[in-house]
Amino acid sequence: xxxxxxxxxxxxxxxxxxxxxxxxxxxxxxxxxxxxxxxxxxxxxxxxxxxxxxxxxxxxxxxxxxxxxxxxxxxxxxxxxxxxxxxxxxxxxxxxxxxxxxxxxxxxxxxxxxxxxxxxxxxxxxxxxxxxxxxxxxxxxxxxxxxxxxxxxxxxxx
Amino acid sequence: xxxxxxxxxxxxxxxxxxxxxxxxxxxxxxxxxxxxxxxxxxxxxxxxxxxxxxxxxxxxxxxxxxxxxxxxxxxxxxxxxxxxxxxxxxxxxxxxxxxxxxxxxxxxxxxxxxxxxxxxxxxxxxxxxxxxxxxxxxxxxxxxxxxxxxxxxxxxxx
DNA sequence: CAGATATGCGTTATGTTATAACATGTCAAG
DNA sequence: CTTGACATGTTATAACATAACGCATATCTG
Numbered sequence: 001x002x003x004x005x006x007x008x009x010x011x012x013x014x015x016x017x018x019x020x021x022x023x024x025x026x027x028x029x030x031x032x033x034x035x036x037x038x039x040x041x042x043x044x045x046x047x048x049x050x051x052x053x054x055x056x057x058x059x060x061x062x063x064x065x066x067x068x069x070x071x072x073x074x075x076x077x078x079x080x081x082x083x084x085x086x087x088x089x090x091x092x093x094x095x096x097x098x099x100x101x102x103x104x105x106x107x108x109x110x111x112x113x114x115x116x117x118x119x120x121x122x123x124x125x126x127x128x129x130x131x132x133x134x135x136x137x138x139x140x141x142x143x144x145x146x147x148x149x150x151x152x153x154x155x156x157x158x
Numbered sequence: 159x160x161x162x163x164x165x166x167x168x169x170x171x172x173x174x175x176x177x178x179x180x181x182x183x184x185x186x187x188x189x190x191x192x193x194x195x196x197x198x199x200x201x202x203x204x205x206x207x208x209x210x211x212x213x214x215x216x217x218x219x220x221x222x223x224x225x226x227x228x229x230x231x232x233x234x235x236x237x238x239x240x241x242x243x244x245x246x247x248x249x250x251x252x253x254x255x256x257x258x259x260x261x262x263x264x265x266x267x268x269x270x271x272x273x274x275x276x277x278x279x280x281x282x283x284x285x286x287x288x289x290x291x292x293x294x295x296x297x298x299x300x301x302x303x304x305x306x307x308x309x310x311x312x313x314x315x316x
Numbered sequence: 317c318a319g320a321t322a323t324g325c326g327t328t329a330t331g332t333t334a335t336a337a338c339a340t341g342t343c344a345a346g
Numbered sequence: 347c348t349t350g351a352c353a354t355g356t357t358a359t360a361a362c363a364t365a366a367c368g369c370a371t372a373t374c375t376g
Binding site for chain 2 (some may be wrong): 034037080089090109110111118120124127131132136137138139140141142143144145146147148149150151155
């Protein structure tokens with residue numbers, strides 16, 4: 001498992017890098033990174049946390065961009081399909097992906113205190129889909145793995 | 159991992175057994191198994207699949223039991239707290255637990271074709287919470303693990 | 317047993333998340 | 347330069363969930 005869970009980083013750089021990576025991937029894949037889609041991704045990258053669809057909608061509103069629910073849901077569906085954004089099931093929320101290059105099964109660590117969500121990787125999980133298939137014959141297409149608890153920082157504060 | 163995924167079983171027996179187990183556990187724990195709570199559990203056991211809160215509500219309605227949303231949500235919250243029912247996050251739905259005796263982290267295999275949900279156990283998962291804690295310092299309180307895909311039976315039909 | 321306290325229930329109203337359906341616009345390929 | 351595919355804009359509504367308040371019932375305690 002990687003260990004960047006609750007560490008700091010250069011945020012501007014991270015946003016711009018992720019945006020241009022997404023642009024490139026769209027070109028490669030022959031799909032369109034439209035202004036609305038890009039703006040939604042940018043919002044998620046800037047916030048760097050899990051946002052509800054209606055939170056995003058509100059930010060679009062201040063941009064004077066179209067502000068009806070289907071607008072944001074369509075953009076989110078696209079971004080999730082392309083792997084640029086993940087949906088956090090436990091929160092009914094969306095979060096920009098750390099590593100949009102590689103298709104992977106994310107693990108989310110959701111802090112109940114500060115509401116931060118950290119994306120983790122684990123080889124253990126990547127091996128699990130085949131294991132389930134081998135054992136029970138169930139053909140896994142998508143894994144959801146989310147842990148709720150208290151992050152290191154909030155444990156200290158307590 | 160256990161292997162009863164999509165097998166048959168004696169359903170009446172399974173319902174009655176689960177209900178009386180729940181009754182006993184409530185007595186032991188000094189909490190109340192009220193008629194509404196018991197009826198909701200019974201509905202979930204009988205259906206033996208994941209039901210939305212409003213599906214349950216509808217069944218209560220035909221019983222001439224109170225039929226407002228808070229009634230069913232309160233019952234579900236109780237049943238989930240006691241471990242008699244699990245919430246399936248991916249589906250916003252609820253399903254009766256196979257093994258209400260033992261507190262555990264369930265894995266759900268959700269078939270996209272027939273919509274059956276199968277509860278699995280895995281030692282792998284039980285060991286994961288401590289592993290996450292050891293690795294990243296994140297203190298896990300609840301794990302959500304759900305796999306979407308195609309069950310063996312639906313693979314054959316395809 | 318009376319009164320106090322805690323727990324659960326019934327109901328109204330509303331909040332939150334998500335999609336169906338259909339009309340309009342845009343762009344690139346033939 | 348038009349046709350077809352993809353994307354957007356909008357209305358309306360579906361689906362999921364909870365806040366808040368008053369009443370009922372159970373249990374505890376003196």
